[in-house]
Every structure is written in structure tokens, then in C-alpha cells.
Amino acid sequence: MNEDRIDIKTPEYVSLQFQIAGLGSRTSAFIIDQLILMAFNIAILIIFLIISFGQPDFLVFLDLHSYLIAIIIIGLFFINWGYFFAFEYFSGGRTPGKRMMGIRVIQENGHSITLLSSFIRNLLRIIDSLPSGYFLGILMIFFHSKHKRIGDLVAGTIVVHERKTNRKNKLSPIEKEIQARGLSKNDLVVDEWALKSINKQDWKLIQIYSNRFLQLPLKEREVMTKKIAEILFPKLGLDPHEEDLENKLLVIYLILKEEWEYEL
Template identity: 30%
Template sequence: MSNGDANYGQSRLVTGDAVVLDLHPAGFASRMVAIFLDVTVQFVSLIAATVVVLRVSEGVDLALTAAIQLLLTVLILVGYPVAFETFTRGRSLGKLAMGLRVVGRDGSPVRFRQALARALTGVVEIWLASGVIALISSLLNREGRRVGDFLAGTVVVQERTGRRPGTLVEMPPAMAGWARNAELSRLPAETATMAHQYLTRYTELNEQTRYEMGVRLADTVTRYVAPPPPPQASPPEYLAAVLAERRRREEARLAQQRENRA
């Protein structure tokens, strides 16, 4: 690993409440390779699209041909990254190859508007400026964020290859019945990680931060989990129930796999 990658790897994402998230910002070298791969795919696509348009537009009005070419260019330069990052939760072909992912600054999955902001800015800082703006921006901050990341509130992280041991979150007895019937399959791993770190650092936070972060995380989790939690459940109890049940189901799935192989 290069020194640049090492320095970036030592960084951690920190929320506005000074809570450290176990997400490693991507190293400079791996991020540049991912950008190069994506740009190569887009450049080849542009050439192919141009050749096709020129061949099928013989005898067609030049204005119409130019409009079609412009539309294809926008789709390739903007539509490609937006579609990939939105539907693959922050990945593109280059990022897939390098094991990277775009996430929100709080570790949440990247959203359409964030992917769009990154793509539109990328046209300027990567294409029109030949990558110079993106390069300088990435070198000037420890998280390697380009201008598009600052505008979108995102960061490119190195996806973890394995689960690290940590404190297990226990099921609140009053929530066990609700949790067993809850639909948890849509919960993103990044959101679950944030909730786990909030619960394991709960006693280290002041009362106001506990409340504000708990409410915010619970609101985020409810977007992916159904049915809603019981009215009497506090945010920490709700988050603990979701994580404990999620772990129980995963352990049951793995146990079933081992039994089937036996």
C-alpha cells in the first residue's frame, strides 16, 4: 500500500456530534484508479455513440444530428454515474473493481440528488478540467473528497472485507415479539453499522446527543423496516431490537447452511 493510501486509511468519518464511524475513506491511489476506469468506459462509450450517430444520420438534418449527439453525451457523462451510484448504492464499474463505494457523510446510502450533484460537478472537474480540479481537491483533504463530494455531502469509502468483532447488541425483552415479525431485509449495511456504533457508544454521549442521534437514526431505520415500532419503544430500544433480530436471522441462516452442507 502506498503512503497516500496508508494516510487515508488512518482517517475515520466523524459525525457532527463527534461520533466516530468505522468507515475508511478510500485511498488516493485506489480512488484515482476507479475514476480512470470509469472515465475509460465513458470515453469508449462516447466514441461508439458518435460513430453510430454519424453512420445512421447520413442525409438527416445537421441540427437533429447535433441534438442527438448532445443527448447521448449527457446520458454517458451524467446518466452513467447517476444510474450506477443510485441503483447500486454508491458503486460504479470503477468502484466495483476497486472495492469502493460512495456514501453520505453520515455513512448513509447515497441518494439520487447526491449522485446527480457528483455527476454534474464531475463534468467540470473531471472532463472539462481534465481531472486537475478533482486531483487538487482530493490531495487537499484527508478524506480524498473532490469538489462534487463537498457539494453532495458524500465521501468515497473502502468497503470492509470482513466483519470486525464488537460488542453484541442485546434484544430488549419487550421488543422481541415485534422484532420477530419485522421486515428487515431492506436495511442497508451502512445504516445498521451506524446504529450499532451509536448503541455501543451510548454511555459516552451526553444526554442531548443521545436523544438527537437516537431520533435521527430511528427515523432513518424506519424508512427500511416495517411495521413501525410500538409507540412506547424508545429510539435506543427500537434500534437494539432491529440489530439483535438482524443478527439472530443471520446466525440462523448460517447455521442452516452448515447443516445443509453436513
């Protein structure tokens, strides 16, 4: 399977190896997403029909509200397109279908997909779907050396498999500490927009803090905790003067770890 692997050197000169997602996993993810969208579209249609049939004169209602039908059709188009755009940007390159298949979209430099890349990639689904049934996109994914469709080529993105590691019995010291404190990602609610304001330097800062957390003397740890909270909390919409800063920073580490830390 070496032909399905790719080495990427990030702008930070870190070499990452990914397994490229092929036609099978991408098709399966797309089918799952289409089933979700189909259920939503059918639900909207049923609601509209229920409202329509409740009118005294159904045909007159449709004639008088033809503009409403047009708006619903246009709205469904944008919802069906926006589904992929929004999920890929706000969920780290994963739609529900991609998440279930263990794949995600990233940029060619190894970083998370950007707003512009997600927009371009999904806008060009129109071309990839030509002449019908995503025929052109399927051909591109099958024959391209990196399994890219036209949207990926233009947006500079690539679809890869998630890295899965089996480290249940090999927790790092900080992971053991987090587990001992009973902390989880669900302990802190952070807006997705706020998470997008975090950059590589911010991740390195919280990563270094977490790695040195147990080695620092208590007073030094308190000072560092306050300084890092003052830097990161405003970006995440949190108050740096709240109590329990240590636990909050460790939870932030858990939240960012999934997005920024690559397990080779």
C-alpha cells in the same frame, strides 16, 4: 495509514471507522469508468455513421439532419453525466470502476448516498474538471485531508474503501442456516427503486428477525415471520400472503446486509 482513516458517528450513535479512498484508487476507478463510456460513445458514433453512409447523398443527409446530430451530442452528454449519477445512487455509491477498485461513495454520516447528494456531487464534476483533465478535482483530492473534491464538499459525501472481511470459516449461525437452505441474493428479484424505500428501522427489524430466527419456537417464528412480511413486503413490491415467507425474508436479509451492515 492512520491519516487515511476516519471515524464517523452515525445519527444512530454508532461509531464507524472507514479507510478513505485516495487519489490512486479513485483515479483508477475513474479511468475504468471512462473506458466503459468511451466504448459506448464509439458504438453510438459507429451506428450513426453506418446509417449516414447508407444514404444516397451523405452530405445532403448531414445537412438535413443537423438537428439530429445536435440531439445525439446533447444525449451523449447527459448519458456520460448520468452514468455516474445513476450508478452511484442505484448501486450503493459504486460505479463499475469503483466496484472493481473496492471503493464507494457514502454520506459523511455513514449512510448510503441520497438522490440529492448524488445529483449535486456529479453536477459539480463540471467545476472539478476545470481547466481540463480534472485538474482542479485532482488537486483537491490530493491536498484535502479527507481526499474530497469540490463535488464531495458541497454534497457532503466521502469516498471510502469497502470493508472486506475474511469470515469464510467463521459463519454466524444464521449464515450457516441460509447456506444450508441453499439461499442466495439471486433467489429474489427486487427493484432498485423499491430498495431505496427501506430505511434504518426496516433494516434493524430484519436484522433482529434473522439474529433471533433459530432461537424462536416454531409457532412464534411463524407469527413473527407473517408480521415482518406484512411490514416489509409492500415496500419491496412483494405479496405478504405468498408462500415460503421465511426463505424470502432471509434472502431479503442477504440483499440488505451488503448495504446496511457495516463490518468494522
